[in-house]
Amino acid sequence: MSAALQLQDDREQIYSRLKPNASNRASPNHEWLACMMASWCAGQGVLPDCLGLEAGQFNALKEHFFPSCSLPEQAPSGSKLDFSRMLERDDLVNLLKQFSKPDNLEMDWIIGVIVAGCLGSDHLWQDLGLWSRAQLSAMLHYNFPELAAKNDKDMKWKKFLYKQLCEAEGLYLCRAPSCNVCIDYSKCYGSEE
16 A cells, blocks of 8 residues: 555545534534544654644634543654745735634634645645645635635635735736736646646
């Protein structure tokens, strides 16, 4: 059996212990976090120690969603993302907070994990350890409905978030008059699967 298949099996076994059921489903975020946590525990994705959260936040997330599961704090992949190189970290947090549902216990956790995933070099859903782009889209539409609705052309999510930051600052780096005529159109809007 190849290492990739073994990791896949491990991820699915871990997920089967973490997934919500009718008695413990706290919110739709439980399902997505279970997928991300299973991938993270199997060494997939780029999320660092504590999923990129502060230790206290990570422990609160575990207690809230996975109280009966023993989960590590250190990234099994050994991933050590360097937030010091992410000058836009606060801007991403502020962007997501601006469009988040108010008074939601989970929001800071979701935002922290998404921002940590933005440090990766792959598609955001892969960097987060989600299993498909559809999961990421559903998570963003649930947690940030107004922001997600702005992505009406189905731009890749990481590019979309950074485009929102640029537009907020009045920066328009693209030389094409519109996305439809840009030579990089497929890089921003092409398939991620």
